[in-house]
Amino acid sequence: MAAFKELVFSGVQPTGNLHLGNYLGAISRFVTMQETHDCIYCVVDLHAITVPQDPRELTDQIREVTAAFIAAGIDPKKNIVFNQSQVPQHAELAWIFNCVARMGWLNRMTQFKEKAGKDRENASVGLFAYPTLMAADILAYRATHVPVGDDQKQHLELSRDIAQKFNNDWAEAIVENGHGDAFFPLPEPLIQGPATRVMSLRDGSKKMSKSDPSDYSRINLTDDADAIAQKVRKAKTDPEPLPSEAAGLSGRPEAENLVGIFAALKGVPREAVLAEFGGAQFSAFKGVLVDLAVERLAPIAGEMKRLTQDSAYIDAVLADGSERARAIAQPNIDAVKDILGFVRGR
Ligand code: AQP
Numbered sequence: 476m477a478a479f480k481e482l483v484f485s486g487v488q489p490t491g492n493l494h495l496g497n498y499l500g501a502i503s504r505f506v507t508m509q510e511t512h513d514c515i516y517c518v519v520d521l522h523a524i525t526v527p528q529d530p531r532e533l534t535d536q537i538r539e540v541t542a543a544f545i546a547a548g549i550d551p552k553k554n555i556v557f558n559q560s561q562v563p564q565h566a567e568l569a570w571i572f573n574c575v576a577r578m579g580w581l582n583r584m585t586q587f588k589e590k591a592g593k594d595r596e597n598a599s600v601g602l603f604a605y606p607t608l609m610a611a612d613i614l615a616y617r618a619t620h621v622p623v624g625d626d627q628k629q630h631l632e633l634s635r636d637i638a639q640k641f642n643n644d645w646a647e648a649i650v651e652n653g654h655g656d657a658f659f660p661l662p663e664p665l666i667q668g669p670a671t672r673v674m675s676l677r678d679g680s681k682k683m684s685k686s687d688p689s690d691y692s693r694i695n696l697t698d699d700a701d702a703i704a705q706k707v708r709k710a711k712t713d714p715e716p717l718p719s720e721a722a723g724l725s726g727r728p729e730a731e732n733l734v735g736i737f738a739a740l741k742g743v744p745r746e747a748v749l750a751e752f753g754g755a756q757f758s759a760f761k762g763v764l765v766d767l768a769v770e771r772l773a774p775i776a777g778e779m780k781r782l783t784q785d786s787a788y789i790d791a792v793l794a795d796g797s798e799r800a801r802a803i804a805q806p807n808i809d810a811v812k813d814i815l816g817f818v819r820g821r
Contacts, residue, residue, distance in 0.1 A: 479660035483512045484618035486519035486559070486609075488685075489536035490528070493543050494693040495772070496673035496683035499739040500624030504668065506548040508622055515616055515800060516544055518558040518793070521566065521608060525601040526590070538789045539779065543696055545792070546778035555803075557796030559612065564804035568611035569604070571811060572637050575644070576607045580633055586626070610634035613662045615804040622665040625672040626682060631664035638662065648814045658814060670739035676710040679728025697776050700769045707765045712757040719753020721745055733757075733764065740767050 518540045591598035638659035675681040675692040724731040738745045
């Protein structure tokens with residue numbers, strides 16, 4: 476397959492309550508990737524409206540996710556930071572991908588099943604088609620690498636299937652238009668590190684999530700030091716001390732989760748955490764975890780607060796990022812239209 480220039484794309488939904496899972500599974504890794512790659516980071520507001528949103532809250536949340544990106548250390552000058560709805564090429568390509576993806580593929584998506592629940596007839600068409608828009612987000616830029624949490628693995632596989640089917644179905648036109656043997660890369664999911672799936676602090680079998688009704692289930696990126704300390708101290712554990720090796724975590728989801736969080740916050744493997752705390756009681760471990768979490772997260776919360784008070788700055792970042800994003804996406808969309816045989820003015 477043709478060689479594609481490495482480009483990173485990822486997104487976060489502005490659906491409120493950004494949490495430690497979003498930070499460790501995605502945002503902190505966005506920060507790392509900017510050192511080695513060209514990166515495009517998107518506030519995916521079109522995805523947010525697949526479920527009901529209050530317009531005023533949505534506006535605040537779009538600014539809050541942008542502030543979180545910047546507060547966490549993403550440089551909006553070096554990278555492209557923008558909100559999806561300002562770049563119409565996403566929706567345009569999503570329609571084309573709706574005509575590439577098969578109903579059977581989308582029917583298998585577990586996130587739709589979870590989010591639609593029993594009331595599937597009443598779910599929006601957008602919620603069902605969510606993964607085709609996600610494929611368009613990535614492929615509008617012909618991005619090659621996508622850092623995400625583990626919950627997005629299935630959607631990424633679908634993006635690869637869509638790219639592959641497009642390349643196959645229009646193979647002849649792709650060659651005729653001078654793009655070689657493939658127009659789209661097959662984007663690679665980057666699901667790495669000790670915290671690819673951070674679990675609820677109240678229930679180690681459930682993913683930490685924005686929509687969990689219990690605020691004690693998650694550490695929000697806006698939590699202050701007191702709130703972080705309270706939530707970690709109240710986090711569910713079991714009565715055994717910590718094991719000294721990873722095998723001792725099996726069947727202990729809450730212990731495994733806290734160890735993974737600790738390792739990710741400290742930037743070390745789980746084994747190093749267990750070597751240090753094997754045999755310790757949770758009360759002692761949690762004390763050190765509180766200090767570590769506050770040290771890493773409190774400055775981000777402070778900076779987010781400062782940035783969200785300057786909405787003019789945030790909006791200017793998004794406008795600038797959107798303009799740069801459109802400039803990359805438009806030639807790709809034009810090329811797709813030529814491949815499909817659409818007539819367009821030149
Ligand atoms: N618990 C998690 N652990 C690790 N990574 C996670 N991500 C989300 N939850 C965890 C990753 O964060 C990025 C942005 O997620 P999103 O906001 O686009 O969507 P989401 O996965 O739907 O987030 P939530 O919190 O789970 O929201 P609700 O409650 O609405 O379902 C993605 O890379 C995601 O993998």
